[in-house]
Amino acid sequence: EVQLVESGGGLVKPGGSLRLSCAASGFTFSSYSMNWVRQAPGKGLEWVSSISSSNSYIYYADSVKGRFTISRDNAKNSLYLQMNSLRAEDTAVYYCARDRTAMVTSVWDYWGQGTLVTVSS
């Protein structure tokens, strides 16, 4: 059974940093692109970042470019999101999502349960 479990969320002050993790199991992690998608409270979905299976392709939304860094450790079956210079508008539930293929698409067939990040003083 495919499972994605996010962790690392919490309360952080504006300007602070946080590192999210996503532990994957039940599939060959190194064969799939992975993604972070967020949802602000009461709002819609927003794509954050994507990374291809072999780290060859990495993409970021303009809203996080230069502040967030996506990475993965295929040996540990884990996906990460390093978030720096956090702002109030980064407050959201952050979902880890698996792509259907090794390449980056917008077809995400498995999602984690999400982890809440709150940026507030």
Next chain:
Amino acid sequence: QSVLTQPPSASGTPGQRVTISCSGSSSNIGSNAVNWYQQLPGTAPKLLIYSNNQRPSGVPDRFSGSKSGTSASLAISGLQSEDEADYYCAAWDDSLDVVFGGGTKLTVL
């Protein structure tokens, strides 16, 4: 302001057919495939339709998708109470972004 435009709400009675539209531009829907996600209350999104009209295994054939030009549609036939959810369209944009619609809240009356 979302790049893709969806109606904020839609409704129907059990058994009815409902359609949800998604409008974009030549740089996203016009040149890339559209995917649809269903988000039941309090849960993570779920892939409903991919590549414009393909259903993942396990998704009932009551759900169907189509695309024409810079617009796409999700149709739900034989509406059921458990279909009450938020629905989002998404597509790659040629600027190397993934863009979403603002979401449509479907109410089953």
